[in-house]
Amino acid sequence: MSWTDERISELTRLWEQGLSASEIGKTLGVSKNAVVGKAHRLNLPARPSPIKRGGSTKPRTTKPMIKTPDRIGKMECRPATPVAAQTHSHEPRVARPALKKRSVVKSANSACLWPIGDPGENDFHFCGEPAVSGKPYCQEHCARAYITKTRDESKAA
Incomplete structure (x- = not known):
């Protein structure tokens, strides 16, 4: 039109x-x-709105939806039930001899870069064991870092 x-x-x-x-x-x-x-x-003059504005001048008060008691009694607390710790590795950990501490700068490309300790502490270091080819970690730390789902777990997800 x-x-x-x-x-x-x-x-x-x-x-x-x-x-x-x-x-x-x-x-x-x-x-x-x-x-x-x-x-x-066309800039035609505006007209008054047909919707009436104003109405009551006294303020509206709202009533509470639910009456709450003045005092709420203390709830009895029970200790939490202990939960068994979950282990991600199904293979038992093998004790290894103490490793030589290495910093990330001194670690070669083929050394395990698994962090050991708190990075803010002086004794922080990396594992340093020979790394698995194509991975940044040794065999033990790869097993901990890369968790694969079993058939039963993948069906449940």
């Missing part, structure tokens, strides 16, 4: 008569929103 000069003058005339946008739209065969948009682009 195009807005011809004749349709624009009709819109302006009906607007000045005070007809609503939907009434003007029915007369012109367009939607209410088309009338409002064109009136805005």
Whole structure:
């Protein structure tokens, strides 16, 4: 639909008569929103809103939805039930002799880079055992770092 000069003058005339946008739209065969948009682009004077504002001047008070007791009794606390620690490795750990401490700078590309200790402490170091080919860790630390799901676990997930 195009807005011809004749349709624009009709819109302006009906607007000045005070007809609503939907009434003007029915007369012109367009939607209410088309009338409002064109009136805005033509800078036609705004009209008072048909929605009544104001109403009651006294403030509204809300009532509480649920009455709460003034005092809530102390709940009895029970100690938590202990949970068995989960181990990720199914193979028993083998005790190894003490390793020579290595820093990451001194570690060769083929040395295990598993961190041992707290990085903020002076005794922090890396494992240093020979690393598995293509991995940053030795065999023991690869077993701890790369956990594979069993068939039963993957079905449950």
